[in-house]
Amino acid sequence: xxxxxxxxxxxxxxxxxxxxxxxxxxxxxxxxxxxxxxxxxxxxxxxxxxxxxxxxxxxxxxxxxxxxxxxxxxxxxxxxxxxxxxxxxxxxxxxxxxxxxxxxxxxxxxxxxxxxxxxxxxxxxxxxxxxxxxxxxxxxxxxxxxxxxxxxxxxxxxxxxxxxxxxxxxxxxxxxxxxxxxxxxxxxxxxxxxxxxxxxxxxxxxxxxxxxxxxxxxxxxxxxxxxxxxxxxxxxxxxxxxxxxxxxxxxxxxxxxxxxxxxxxxxxxxxxxxxxxxxxxxxxxxxxxxxxxxxxxxxxxxxxxxxxxxxxxxxxxxxxxxxxxxxxxxx
Numbered sequence: 001x002x003x004x005x006x007x008x009x010x011x012x013x014x015x016x017x018x019x020x021x022x023x024x025x026x027x028x029x030x031x032x033x034x035x036x037x038x039x040x041x042x043x044x045x046x047x048x049x050x051x052x053x054x055x056x057x058x059x060x061x062x063x064x065x066x067x068x069x070x071x072x073x074x075x076x077x078x079x080x081x082x083x084x085x086x087x088x089x090x091x092x093x094x095x096x097x098x099x100x101x102x103x104x105x106x107x108x109x110x111x112x113x114x115x116x117x118x119x120x121x122x123x124x125x126x127x128x129x130x131x132x133x134x135x136x137x138x139x140x141x142x143x144x145x146x147x148x149x150x151x152x153x154x155x156x157x158x159x160x161x162x163x164x165x166x167x168x169x170x171x172x173x174x175x176x177x178x179x180x181x182x183x184x185x186x187x188x189x190x191x192x193x194x195x196x197x198x199x200x201x202x203x204x205x206x207x208x209x210x211x212x213x214x215x216x217x218x219x220x221x222x223x224x225x226x227x228x229x230x231x232x233x234x235x236x237x238x239x240x241x242x243x244x245x246x247x248x249x250x251x252x253x254x255x256x257x258x259x260x261x262x263x264x265x266x267x268x269x270x271x272x273x274x275x276x277x278x279x280x281x282x283x284x285x286x287x288x289x290x291x292x293x294x295x296x297x298x299x300x301x302x303x304x305x306x307x308x309x310x311x312x313x314x315x316x317x318x319x320x321x322x323x324x325x326x327x328x329x330x331x
Contacts, residue, residue, distance in 0.1 A: 007278025011287025012322070014271040019294045021264030028256035032249060038084055039206050040249075041257055042199035045265035049192040062189030064180075069193055071180035076194035079173025080265075081201025083166050090163035102163030104137050104292075107285040109171025110178075118179060120280050129324030130286045136318030140292050140311050174285050178276040187273040194273075195265055283325055293318045 028037050054060040062069075090102065107130060114120040122130070181190055275284040293315045296307040307315075 007275050007284065008287060008322075008325070010271045010278065011275035011284050012290070014268055014275060014288045015290040015294050017263045017268035017271060018288075018291050019298070021260045021268055022291065022295070023298065024256045024260030024263065028253045028260065031253045035085075035202075035206050035209055037257065038202050039199075041261045041265060042080070042195065042202045044257065044261045045195050046192075046199045048261070048266055049188070049195055053188060053192045056188065062192055064185050064189050064193070068180040068185055068190075071176045072190050072193040073197035075173040075176035075180070076197035077201040078169045078176070080195065080198025081205060083169030083173060084198075084202070085205055086162045086166035086169060090159050090166060102160065103167045103170065104134055104289050105164060105167040106171040106174070107134065107289055109168050110174045110285045111280075113172060113175045114178070114280070117175070122280055122283065126280070126283055126325060129321045130283065131321070132324060133286050133318050133321030134289070136314045136316070136321060137289055137292055139317065140296065140314035171285065174272075174276060177273060178284070181273060181277040187270050187277060190273050191266075191269050195269065286325060287322060290318060290322070 025037060025041070032040075050060045053062060064072075087103070111120075111122070111130070177190065177194060181187070272284070272288055275287060278284075279287075296311050296315055
């Protein structure tokens with residue numbers, strides 16, 4: 001491996017691993033619901049990460065300093081707990097493709113915040129590459145909804161707001177993680193802290209959802225916490241149902257959760273933190289935003305149709321942007 005481009009390779013690997021993770025979690029989420037899935041994958045990821053940390057470092061909890069721990073913990077809460085809950089709400093209301101489109105706002109959010117707060121800068125070639133990559137991703141993601149559904153204008157507005165909020169949480173979370181990764185902290189330690197904080201946040205969210213369901217019947221989808229049950233009856237094609245369930249967790253579901261956890265919160269997050277450690281946050285988050293393009297070869301399986309010429313051309317445009325980005329990082 002050319003270590004000079006380790007950051008770019010880690011960013012691309014993150015997108016590829018998140019494709020695998022999204023497919024596995026979608027299969028499990030159809031069976032048990034998103035909040036229960038989110039909770040189970042977070043707990044499983046924490047157990048694995050703490051075990052790996054203990055095995056390789058001799059201590060189950062990383063010793064990386066209070067400031068870094070706080071930065072990474074807040075990053076995990078925003079990106080893995082709150083951000084994921086908004087993301088799932090967007091999936092339910094406006095569908096995965098529109099929500100994926102909105103999630104491509106994360107690199108811009110991260111780059112702007114890094115410029116304002118931390119003074120990071122990018123060359124014009126890097127900015128051009130990021131813009132070209134985003135154009136390709138946006139074009140592919142916006143081609144058509146993954147699943148058509150009849151929703152009213154109010155629900156449409158809420159879905160767009162939830163998707164934009166998820167992108168903002170992810171972008172801010174990546175900036176915080178990038179700041180904590182400056183210096184000699186390793187990606188595994190950072191990943192353990194971030195995932196642990198995210199798991200705590202998800203546990204709190206699950207408890208809040210449960211209390212809200214017990215307190216009163218859901219009559220209006222007003223928050224990303226209760227929107228799942230309200231819309232589930234008329235949004236059956238959606239892959240996410242937000243409210244916790246007690247459905248049977250059988251062997252295929254367990255296998256899907258394990259595959260999704262290993263490829264997403266374990267390897268995927270580790271690669272994303274490595275990319276953030278090696279690259280400017282705007283470039284890293286752009287390389288990690290290629291999931292809508294990389295998932296195209298699976299279109300026949302998940303959508304019942306092959307990618308359209310527009311989708312293929314958009315993927316080529318995105319790849320050209322990635323090449324420009326990768327060469328600009330070390331120009």
